[in-house]
Amino acid sequence: MVNKPGKPKSKRTPVRLRHKIEKASAAKQRKTRKLAKKNPEWRSRLKKDPGIPNLFPYKDKILQQIEEKKRLKEEEALRRRAEVKATGAVSAGTEHAPVAENGDNEEDLLDETMTDEDDPDSSNPMAALLASAKAQAAEYGEASEDDDNDDSMGHINTDYGLDASTTLSQPHDSSRRSFDKVYKSILSSSDIILYVLDARDPNGTRSREIEREITAADSGSKRLILILNKIDLVPPSVLKSWLTHLRRYFPTLPLRASTSASNARTFEHKSLTVKGTSETLLRALKTYAQGKNLKRSTTVGIIGYPNVGKSSVINALTSCLGSGSARSQSQACPVGAEAGITTALREVKLDNKLKLLDSPGIVFPGCTTASNHISSSSARTKKKDDDQPRLILLNAIPPKQITDPIPAVTLLLSRLSASPDLMQNMLAVYGVPPLVAGPNGDKTTDFLIQVARKRGRLGKGGVPNLVAAAMTVVTDWRDGRIQGWVEPPLGDPDERGHDEKMVVKEWAEEFKLDGLWGGEAEKGEKVDGEGDAVMVG
Numbered sequence: 001m002v003n004k005p006g007k008p009k010s011k012r013t014p015v016r017l018r019h020k021i022e023k024a025s026a027a028k029q030r031k032t033r034k035l036a037k038k039n040p041e042w043r044s045r046l047k048k049d050p051g052i053p054n055l056f057p058y059k060d061k062i063l064q065q066i067e068e069k070k071r072l073k074e075e076e077a078l079r080r081r082a083e084v085k086a087t088g089a090v091s092a093g094t095e096h097a098p099v100a101e102n103g104d105n106e107e108d109l110l111d112e113t114m115t116d117e118d119d120p121d122s123s124n125p126m127a128a129l130l131a132s133a134k135a136q137a138a139e140y141g142e143a144s145e146d147d148d149n150d151d152s153m154g155h156i157n158t159d160y161g162l163d164a165s166t167t168l169s170q171p172h173d174s175s176r177r178s179f180d181k182v183y184k185s186i187l188s189s190s191d192i193i194l195y196v197l198d199a200r201d202p203n204g205t206r207s208r209e210i211e212r213e214i215t216a217a218d219s220g221s222k223r224l225i226l227i228l229n230k231i232d233l234v235p236p237s238v239l240k241s242w243l244t245h246l247r248r249y250f251p252t253l254p255l256r257a258s259t260s261a262s263n264a265r266t267f268e269h270k271s272l273t274v275k276g277t278s279e280t281l282l283r284a285l286k287t288y289a290q291g292k293n294l295k296r297s298t299t300v301g302i303i304g305y306p307n308v309g310k311s312s313v314i315n316a317l318t319s320c321l322g323s324g325s326a327r328s329q330s331q332a333c334p335v336g337a338e339a340g341i342t343t344a345l346r347e348v349k350l351d352n353k354l355k356l357l358d359s360p361g362i363v364f365p366g367c368t369t370a371s372n373h374i375s376s377s378s379a380r381t382k383k384k385d386d387d388q389p390r391l392i393l394l395n396a397i398p399p400k401q402i403t404d405p406i407p408a409v410t411l412l413l414s415r416l417s418a419s420p421d422l423m424q425n426m427l428a429v430y431g432v433p434p435l436v437a438g439p440n441g442d443k444t445t446d447f448l449i450q451v452a453r454k455r456g457r458l459g460k461g462g463v464p465n466l467v468a469a470a471m472t473v474v475t476d477w478r479d480g481r482i483q484g485w486v487e488p489p490l491g492d493p494d495e496r497g498h499d500e501k502m503v504v505k506e507w508a509e510e511f512k513l514d515g516l517w518g519g520e521a522e523k524g525e526k527v528d529g530e531g532d533a534v535m536v537g
Contacts, residue, residue, distance in 0.1 A: 040453055042462045182345065183303070186359050187217055190301030192288065196227045196308045199234045199254075200485045202242055204394055205305040211250070223288065223507055226252040227281070229309040232266040234485045239269070245488040251508050253281055257312035264480035265425070278316035282350075284511040285317075289353040291510060297355045306361025307395040307478075314348050314356050321350065333358050363396055395478045405470035410444045412477060416484055426482050430454050448473075 036043070052059045187193070193214050198205045206226075214224045226246050231239050231254045239254060246252040255277045260266045289298040302310045311333035333346055346358040391397050392408035402408075413435075416422045427434065432450040435443040445466070451457070452464035455472055459465045476482050 040456055040458055040462065042458055042460055182359060183362060185345065186301040186303060186357055187214065187222070190222070190299045190357060191292075191294075192223045192225065192285065192298065192300045194225050194227050194300060194302045194313065195250075196229050196302060196304035196310050196313060197246075198305070198308050198394065199228050199231045199239060199242065201394065202226075202228060202246065202486075203489070204390065204486065205308055210303075223510070224250050225284075225507075225511070226250050227313060228252060228254045229257050229313065230480075231256050231269065231272055231277075232260055233264070233480050233483075235267050236269060238485050238487065241488045247504065250504060251511060253277070253284070255281060255313065255316070257309045257316040261479035261481075265429075265483050266480060274316060275320070278313075279320050281313075282317050282320050285354055287512045288510055297349070297353055299355045299357060301357040301359065303359055303362065305363060305394055305396050308361070310361070311342055311358055314358050317350065317356065318348065361396065363391065392474060393477065399471065399475070402471070402474070404467070405474050406444060406448070406466060409448065409470045409473050410442070412473070412482075412484070413444060413447065415486075422484055426484075429476065429481060 052062060056062075195206070195211070195214075211224060214222050226249075228239070228242060228246070234242075243252055243254060254272055256269075256272055256274050257278070259274065285298070285300060292298065302313055304310050314333050333342065333348065342358055342360050344360065348356040348358065350356060388397075388404075389408040389411040392402060392405060393412060413423075416426055430451050431454060432447070436446050437443050438445055448466045448469040449464045451473060452466065452469035455469065457465045457468040457472060473482070477484070
């Protein structure tokens with residue numbers, strides 16, 4: 001369109017240059033923020049006051065004014081403090097004046113005060129409050145003494161091998177007697193007990209005392225199956241050795257109840273998938289239920305340490321019911337990476353013949369701790385401190401309740417040091433060089449310092465935060481990013497008694513485990529799906 005004669009030209013100019021400058025500025029700011037995140041040095045978010053420039057001509061005069069204001073403010077504060085003290089002294093003298101005048105009646109006043117304290121219904125409300133507080137304190141002291149006496153007496157009679165710190169999800173409400181009740185409830189109402197173990201340390205999550213309690217209950221009518229969970233975190237050779245070892249005592253089935261965490265370094269077994277192993281376990285349970293021909297449904301109780309995957313076992317079994325089931329589409333039990341998700345008994349009905357009981361995680365003692373009675377409180381505290389690193393590596397303690405994770409890292413390093421390959425794999429996870437021992441031969445400090453620098457776990461002034469670095473290592477171990485496992489013990493295969501061998505054989509026939517990774521493994525044949533493994537992650 002042509003401008004009319006005499007009309008001024010438009011003063012609008014192109015904005016390409018301005019947009020170009022804005023884009024370049026935004027790109028520079030993004031690059032600066034990205035480089036700042038990679039910088040391991042500590043930086044304060046509060047901008048520092050630059051102060052008065054040295055070139056400012058009136059800097060000295062301004063500084064003198066600032067100092068004078070500070071001095072005046074301090075003098076004003078001292079003056080006010082003195083006035084408050086003087087006022088308090090005058091009021092105190094006024095209050096004590098009647099007492100001085102009536103000095104002859106001091107004994108009468110004391111008698112009246114004592115009478116008011118003894119009589120909570122008098123007109124003095126403070127005296128009544130004091131009397132009620134004293135009475136409540138006396139009752140609380142008697143009640144605490146009675147509770148201590150009950151605990152000391154009950155430890156001998158009602159101890160079913162449960163530790164005082166059973167499930168660590170509720171530390172304030174956790175009492176040994178309450179979790180004894182949970183264990184007794186599962187034991188009395190279940191026909192089959194599934195004892196879930198961690199494949200990385202089966203003996204660490206196993207208690208022979210509990211196994212004896214289960215086999216002796218109801219004249220030996222209970223059935224016990226050991227479930228080796230998290231099999232994708234151990235190589236096939238270690239899994240086969242543990243299956244062979246555990247099947248000398250009880251029927252044992254491998255299970256992969258859930259998928260691994262992100263970036264977990266797992267072993268891919270051929271046929272031992274989540275679907276295949278859970279279908280095998282469900283088939284064994286249904287076979288036993290059909291063979292018994294009970295008029296009621298068979299109850300299956302699931303026990304084990306915290307975070308070994310008890311709720312995941314139930315979810316895996318419910319997922320085998322078929323795609324048309326509404327329950328198979330969602331989780332029957334809540335699960336999580338941390339311990340303490342399940343806090344109460346939960347009943348899940350599979351069908352008319354099977355019913356599952358999910359239980360909170362219970363820290364069962366081993367054979368050695370169950371036989372040794374620790375009576376003194378100091379010895380009990382020392383034992384708890386010694387067990388703390390072991391329980392942390394077993395993922396039995398929620399991260400929020402871990403006060404000092406450094407001893408657990410020390411224990412982990414000592415275990416991995418036995419295998420140079422596992423130690424090298426762990427160092428490769430964090431990209432750190434070989435560790436250097438300190439003056440006392442400790443490598444934990446050097447390892448945690450390097451991890452803190454690599455992962456940015458630094459405090460004020462760039463000082464490595466060893467506790468935060470240790471929590472990072474514990475979390476990586478829990479999620480399977482650090483490889484590690486315990487080798488099965490080397491023992492004589494014939495160390496079992498004849499009765500125990502017959503029990504294992506009879507129970508395996510009841511569940512028809514032959515051909516389902518059952519009896520063949522004991523004869524030396526290869527377990528199905530335990531061929532070559534592929535490292536993932």
